[in-house]
Amino acid sequence: MALIQSLRLEQRLLAGLAKFPKKFYYLEKFIGDEDFTSHSYKKIFYHLKRSILNGDSVDATTLTAKLEAEKLCFLDEKVGTYDFISNLFENPIKEEMVEQTAKDLKPFTARRRIHAAFLEGAEKMKGLKNASLDEILSISDKVFNNEITYYDGDSGPENIYDELMEVIEDLGNNPISEVGFVGPHKRVHEMYGSLLRPGDITVILARSGVGKTKFCMDFCTKVSLKYNNVPILHFDNGEMSKKDLMFRQMSALTGIPPYYFETGKWRSIEWNGMSNEQIVSLVRSQWPKVKDMKFFYFNVANYTTEAMIQLIQSFYYSSIGRGNPLIFSFDYIKSPLEGRGSQSQWQEVGTMIQKFKSFIQAELLHEGNPVISMITSVQANRSGIVGNRNSSDLPDDAGQVGLSDMITQQCSHMFLLREKTLDEMRNEPDFGTHKLKPIKTRFLGKSAARATQQIMMPNNRQRKNEVFLEVNGFSVEEKGDLVDFMNGDRTDNVEPIEESDNAGGLPEGI
Template sequence: MKYKAEQFLLSSIILKNNNFNKVSKIINENNFIKKKNGVIFKSIKNMLNKNNKIDVITLFYYIKKNNKLQNISFKYINGIIKNNAIFDNIVKYAKIIKNKYLLKKIYENFYKFSYLIKNKKIKNIFNFVSRVQNKLKSFLKKNYKNDKFKIKKKLKIVYHNIINKKYSNNTYIKTGFSKLDNLILGFSPGELIVIAGRPSTGKTSLCMNICENISIKNKLSSIFFSLEMSKEQVILRLLSSISGINSKKIKGSSLDKKEKKKLKYAYKKIKKSSIFINDNSFFNLYNFKSNLKKIFTQNKIGIIAIDYLQLVYLKRNKDSRNNEIAEISRILKTVSKEFNVPVVALSQLNRNSDQRINKRPILSDLKDSGSIEQDADLIIFLYNNLLENKNIVETELIIGKNRNGPTGVIKLDFDKSKTKFIDK
């Protein structure tokens, strides 16, 4: 058990080479207590720097060729991968290794001082304390670098990105609606975006239209968590929106040849795209991250969407629903930053607007919690006349908050029969 964390970490990297990037800034080869494991880690690093793929055989022959002083057998390396390592725990393994290394170094560095105290060999207490302080300062400087607080490296990256025009429109994920993209530039990775409106204003349709645009036009994956509708209902909406066929007609299956051709076109478009739909009503926010990690390892994600915020619950009992929503919005914000992807949460509005002459929603209309307003980087309100008995309804998209840009209003047409928003 003494070297289990080291073996688990090495196993995780050998079996899945990309895992190395998760721990390369936490530990290095010198942090391994068992020298053999340090040699293996260094060999993995060197091989990956040369873009070599690693498995047990290639790793064994690389070590045999480049580390002749170390007798590391094929049996030893093969034994490492037989450990039941959990890939998601690789950062934990790295921290265990680092902590053990630091404790070992603390013991080595300060054993001499404890010996002097124990044997009463201190002549000048003030000089002794000064030596201990200097040793401690030196130890901390060497092993605890405050890189998290330094901005020089990041400043250099940001500056060169500006000079090289990397902060152009390519930085943003385009929604597919030209007027909206012109106003907000698009959705920015790492942002929490809230789309809010009264019932039947088209929140879900707008969000799904954005997801389909991102997946089909931008060739990025979309993850849509549907807590209200089944997967089948979501797919029917996608087919209607892309084919341009009335959703009732699709459900009724009374399609002519031209419409069947359009439906087949929509079917192929969706099939080629990468749209993930989760319709589990018992949405567990604490398993949210682990589920996302599995998708992120194999796909380039453009958007994560949740329909809708008020249907998300935590297992733990909170003293109020407001506090629960506050924690939910905070978790969603951390997910957007951690995965560097826009997270879109749909939200209901309270009935405050019913009491006003001007029914257009404002920030205080967000239901259940003011923390949604606080955590969100971008808030888009939908407003239209629900009493209009028309298939196509003019809808205002009101940018109520934009942390990194302008607010304003743009207008789209909402085709209710096809659950599709259209640029005016």
């Protein structure tokens, strides 16, 4: 059988990238190692890619040295390494043809992948003697979906008013209860809408040790439970192990400190007024609940952004299934492994968050709609350390965002999470231990006016609304907002969020 390849196009694309390195940035998400069939061509592409991403110069002498260090030879071409690389730089390809060459080469990659997928699928089908139609289609999805890469030409600018009437009237005829998942905190959802909207990113800003991870894990877990255990994919940046999170989650479910689970002493203690028998009963009462919960952990320390995105995509198609929702929790944003030579730290972080946003909003779609909701966190600046300071001394604003302004630009919601100061604990009794302050709100909920209004305080000064939280161990509960405080009320004393007609199922907008 003839090989599915075009060495001429592979060589031509390598020549284009060698002569016009900046073109790689336009093709970075489109081409990869799998587009080259020759081992030597794969190595050339690898070194070209690393040189371009690191901001190094690309020339025949340097590239040859890197290839010769790996003892790479070109037996099929019957030329030496330097001669072959020199021929690449002398190739007559023009800059405007580089992208077209990549597009011409891609069908060969698609054919190889589909051919391999058909062979794998054929083998799997042989073993499905008593499978149902749904099982057959599900297995087919897992075999094929991660292998097929589609690319479409740009359709060009579109007039937003062309379909405006149809869209608005259609929604009027078929109203939906919510856009995105309803979170566990009444005031937060009423004022700011869903913090887990498919295709959007919510960022929690806080100092180290304040509770970024607690808040995000608690929020995602409670949302997942509300919607029949929607899967959560949690990436950890190398700071917490799988077992660390297991003990935390068990503590959140039972209220028992993680220490007793870490040491295994939960079977032999009395704690917080509970007898040993009660504690054992409480712990074991969680087993029917946790067997259906879906919280997938992966340590991505030393992973590049591209590798993380590829992992999400592979996991989604193989374990979640196309069209199904996924909550993605990333703990947390910091300088990525990869750099671009002359890029500063804030540029590298900005590039990383841009790639995540592009991936969940425009790349992994089902019938044109996003399916992944993302929540993440970032460390606040040192000026946000509470310590023994008064609330008036804290700059609770966007200036707290560390690393890059592009984090703020790319997210839909950003909140500052901090512990209450001593004067706040004294002046706001029974209203929690922490504050959640809005920094950016691209979307608002049905109580938009409440979210944006300035509240007059007893000292005749106005303050922007904020939410009070009670962080108890690894569980987070809302205690109302500033309006509730001024009215002497709390969230746990007012009506809960109304359940929609499809409570327990997915929101109609997903």
